[in-house]
Amino acid sequence: MSSVPPPPPPPPSSQPIREKADQQKPHPQEGVATNGSVGAKPLFSPPAGGTVGWLLSRPVSLLRRLLPLAKNTYVLVEIDGPVAEFLAPPRLWEFHDARSFSIYEFDALVTAVLGDSRIRGVVLVLKSLGDAGFATATSLRTALARLRQGGKEVVVQLPLGAGTRLFYVALAGDQVFLGPAASLEAVGFLVASRYLRGALDRVGLAAEIHAQGRYKSAGEQLSRDTMSDAEREQVGVILDALQAALVGAIRDGRKVDQDKACAFVDGGPYQGQEAVAAGLVDGVCYEDELSGRLAKDSTEPPLFLDAATYFTARRALGLRRVVARPVIGVLRVHGLIAPKTAMAFVPVAEDERIIAAIRVARRSHRVRAVVVHIDSPGGSALASDRIHHELCQLAREKPMVACFGDVAASGGYYIGMAAPCIVAQPTTLTGSIGVVAARLVLEPALKSIGVMTEVLQRGARAKLLDATLAFDDADRAALDRHLRVVYDGFLAVVAEGRAKPVSDIAPLAEGRVWTGQDALDRGLVDHLGGFAEALRLVRGKLGSGAEKLAPEMIRPPMWAHSEPLAPAPVPPAAQALLSALGVDPSLATLAFCGDRVLAWCPFPREWS
Secondary structure, three states: OOOOOOOOOOOOOOOHHHHHHHOOOOOOOOOOOEOOOOOOOOOOOOOOOHHHHHHHHHHHHHHHHHOOOOOOEEEEEEEEOOEEOOOOOOOOOOOOOOOOEEHHHHHHHHHHHHOOOOEEEEEEEEEEOOOOOHHHHHHHHHHHHHHHHOOOEEEEEEOOOEOHHHHHHHOOOOEEEEOOOOEEOOOOOOOOOOOOHHHHHHOOOEEEEEEEOOOOOOOHHHHOOOOOHHHHHHHHHHHHHHHHHHHHHHHHHHOOOHHHHHHHHHOOOEEOHHHHHHOOOOEEOOHHHHHHHHHOOOOOOOEEEEHHHHHHHHHHOOOOOOOOOOEEEEEEEEOEEEOOOOOOOOOEEEHHHHHHHHHHHHHOOOEEEEEEEEEEOEEEHHHHHHHHHHHHHHHHHOOEEEEEEEEEEOHHHHHHOOOOOEEEOOOOEEEOOOEEEEEEEOHHHHHHOOOOOOOOOOOOOHHHHOOOOOOOHHHHHHHHHHHHHHHHHHHHHHHHHOOOOHHHHHHHOOOOEEEHHHHHHOOOOOEEOOHHHHHHHHHHHHOOOHHHOOEEEOOOOOOOOOOOEOOOOOOHHHHHHHHHHOOOHHHHHHHHHOOOOEEEOOOOOOOO
16 A cells, blocks of 8 residues: 555664564564554565565465454554545656555545454554645545544644644544654644835836636735735635634544633644643553553553554455456646646646547547546636536536535636536635736836837737737726636636526625635525535446445546646745735746736635
8 A cells, every 4th residue: 555654664773762663573363553752664565585575475475464463452553744535546667655545545545444353443643744735634534534433532742742733633533642852743733924015116016917717815015015915805705714714623532622712823833741631632652652651541552563564464365356447537637727838836737638548538438427626725717617517518427526625716716617517625626716917017116227119019909919018097997807718717727617697606706715615605606515525426327236346546648737836946045035016936937937817816725
């Protein structure tokens, strides 16, 4: 199971306590579990002798997997890196990050554990979630809750400490243990917006922002020196919702009242024993000491079985199909939506590549239904419309459900309108129905350093061809009129997708960003949940027998930009400067795309 990474190797000899624990002998009954540290090695690795030796030992290995496990066994899972709802297995020539963690595969592991009376529970070692946002964290919490509802114990270890997201996930466990010297810093949420108008004025630059929608805040950091009232309102509502989710998780996870949960957040950060004294965690221990902490409830020490080993063993004796079976296709729209661009500072969902994958899904007889997983702040209005059109053709031929990830806003929401059914987590950021055009006027700055510009034009609006020249009032009116047409088209797409009149959609638009829960309350999405819920719904559309259909990532043909456009390397010093100035690198990427009208939401995936 590639998405459930193996435990870390034993520590160096400078740490004798952990090293001693790692060297304890395996349980004699099974040979796959240890009663040592959480970092126990999986024992089903290929034997000496390479591939030939592994093949010769295969029958013996399979027989050993049939032997019973001790009943005091925990399955060990470690998360330290990128987390996604669903991951496609890498092809032979692709690099695969061994740390990548698939919630879909973890959900399959949960199902296996729930059906295995020999397994007492799961030990989850949480170190990092990569750049996963709160919607992804909510999906992970849902899988842990399923374990607990099925009568299995969930123990969470935080060896490196935890910020808000990690602790939000950890609170889904029965017991939570913190590293003795680690910090618990679930202190809430923060938005720090920097406004560059004053700095631009000093160097003779002017930003012109044309937006349709009162809440469409993309670019306002360039044109203002303070936050607008509309932006303050919508950011405040979203922060309130995220804070409520965190406080609710503390209240339910630690069995305290609302006021006490709020006081926990406001009283942070906590170090080691402070977190225990406050009641936020059940104890402190190093990874190799966790076995002893859990043993106090049992006559014999618990055994830890690596998740990849356990999952491989469960699948080992299953029959393999020779003929390709039908599947549920998964189309992924992740990153900034854009046409092909020469330079990208962030991951890009290129329209041509996605369209090619959609056409593969339409032609394939194996693909019986489709889940479109969208995790995107939008981007190019034109690219979003082209992808939406292709998805509409697909939706007429095969059942389709859209699953919104951490962010599915603006152009990302536009694309989702092709699906008759939309699923989002309560903490998903979505909506942002609006368009914007942003430009920096360079002419005054060039003039200040002695660079003079002569303009010859034919056609009253020819200045629209040059993004660096100052506009007159008639030019601005022409651009605003153009944006209004695109915005009205956006409203019409949403009205058709949601089967509502435009008059009902307009008050919900204006560029306003909603949480998934607020979007459900207003009819902008249909169900709350993650990828598992989207699969359940699309299988329901297929009817009897669909529960056997597994999801499979749909890739474009080799000739159609077979790899997603990777971000261009940005020097660390430049990254630090962009971060300090509060400049969104997505804006730089969109500038290279050359698209004047943007359906883009600049909100970050996580505020902390």
